[in-house]
Amino acid sequence: MLIKCSSHVEFQQFLRQRIPLLWALEEDRLMSFSRSLTKVWFLNLDPAACLLYKCFSSSMGRPVLYDPVCILRSLVLMLDLGYHSVTKWVQALRSDDILAVLSGFEPHKTPGVGTFYDFFDRLWLEDRKTRIERRFKLRSPIKKPKKKLKAGSKQPVKHPGVVGKLCKRFMNGRVPFPLRAERLIQEIFARCFVDVSVHMGLIPDPLKLVLSGDGSSLRTGSSPYGVKVCDCRNKGIFSCDCKRRFSDPEASWGWDSYRNEYYYGYSLYVLTAASSVGELPMYIRLGQACRQIFNWCYFFS
Ligand SMILES: [Zn+2]
Numbered sequence: 619m620l621i622k623c624s625s626h627v628e629f630q631q632f633l634r635q636r637i638p639l640l641w642a643l644e645e646d647r648l649m650s651f652s653r654s655l656t657k658v659w660f661l662n663l664d665p666a667a668c669l670l671y672k673c674f675s676s677s678m679g680r681p682v683l684y685d686p687v688c689i690l691r692s693l694v695l696m697l698d699l700g701y702h703s704v705t706k707w708v709q710a711l712r713s714d715d716i717l718a719v720l721s722g723f724e725p726h727k728t729p730g731v732g733t734f735y736d737f738f739d740r741l742w743l744e745d746r747k748t749r750i751e752r753r754f755k756l757r758s759p760i761k762k763p764k765k766k767l768k769a770g771s772k773q774p775v776k777h778p779g780v781v782g783k784l785c786k787r788f789m790n791g792r793v794p795f796p797l798r799a800e801r802l803i804q805e806i807f808a809r810c811f812v813d814v815s816v817h818m819g820l821i822p823d824p825l826k827l828v829l830s831g832d833g834s835s836l837r838t839g840s841s842p843y844g845v846k847v848c849d850c851r852n853k854g855i856f857s858c859d860c861k862r863r864f865s866d867p868e869a870s871w872g873w874d875s876y877r878n879e880y881y882y883g884y885s886l887y888v889l890t891a892a893s894s895v896g897e898l899p900m901y902i903r904l905g906q907a908c909r910q911i912f913n914w915c916y917f918f919s
Contacts, residue, residue: 620674624665625685629722630659636719644716651716654698660718661694663687665809669802673740684729688722690736690806690906692729695721704734741806744799752868756861759844762871762880773873776909800904812900821894828892829900835874835907838883840866872907 624632637655640648648655670686695717696707708731711718715725723729733735739746768771816824874881889901 619677619679619681620686623670624685624722625667626662626664629688632722633659633719640716640719648716651720654695654720657698658691658695658722662814663690663810663812665813666690666806669806669809673802678685684702684733685722686737686740689729689734692721692723693737694732704844705731708734729730733839741803742799743797743802753865754863755867756847756863757867758859758861759864760871762842763873766878766880767873767875769878770875772875773908786797789849802892804901804903807902812898815891815894815898820896821891821898821900823893827900829889830892830897831887831889833885833887835872835876836886836904837881837885838866838869838871840864840882842869842871842882870906870908872909881907885909 633655637648665689670690674682674686692707692711696704699717701707701710708728711721711723711728712726718725718728722817742749812821815821820826841864846858846860846862846863848858848860850856850858850860869883871880871882872885873879885905885907887903887905888899890897890899
């Protein structure tokens with residue numbers, strides 16, 4: 619049960635109270651976090667609070683211990699400081715009062731790993747049962763394609779004309795993918811970052827926007843061979859084609875036209891505002907590595 623998310627004004631007030639105490643204890647260390655402090659001071663996540671309320675019950679269950687807005691801010695800070703492991707970040711929050719305060723948590727009252735993963739689950743709008751079933755579903759490994767493509771060439775299009783069909787559907791007022799699981803994350807990104815960039819004038823002339831799109835390979839850490847669950851090994855058979863379990867069942871093999879090699883993972887596609895300061899990202903989409911993602915997008919109105 620979520621009763622209230624803290625506002626940005628309340629967070630700034632919290633910083634005003636806590637920073638002088640940290641300054642008195644660790645002046646030099648706090649100075650080394652000045653860049654991060656400036657970022658969280660200006661990072662207004664109030665638009666995200668309205669969206670996050672929908673992820674929690676307002677009347678049922680135990681009250682949430684940690685403010686979801688602070689968890690979101692903490693995740694932004696985590697990536698800004700170069701942490702890519704939630705476990706290591708949780709340890710850092712517990713041992714470092716400065717990181718806890720910059721996230722919006724009281725020192726020594728920081729969330730654990732489970733809280734962060736529960737937050738991810740809530741943001742990912744997919745039926746939990748379906749996701750668990752897919753994760754434990756056994757299947758044969760997808761073999762790495764043997765035939766290499768020509769240097770610099772892209773993967774062939776699987777469904778020619780599909781972009782035109784999607785555009786037509788969009789022009790008729792229908793949402794191309796109304797149930798995509800990442801829609802809440804994209805909306806938070808649009809409201810908290812893209813809208814603010816437009817408001818600050820970093821993206822000039824938003825009604826005459828020039829977008830540029832580019833894809834890149836995102837390699838997963840999971841094995842493309844899966845985990846064997848059969849007992850062939852006990853019988854002395856070390857090479858079998860039995861179905862296996864995959865820790866990242868959505869990952870697939872794709873062609874990296876920059877490095878001219880196959881990779882296992884996802885295809886990341888980013889649309890950026892070409893005329894903006896520093897080519898700011900406008901829309902981010904993750905797709906299967908075996909698919910090409912083209913220059914189409916759907917913006918939240
Ligand atoms: Zn087997």
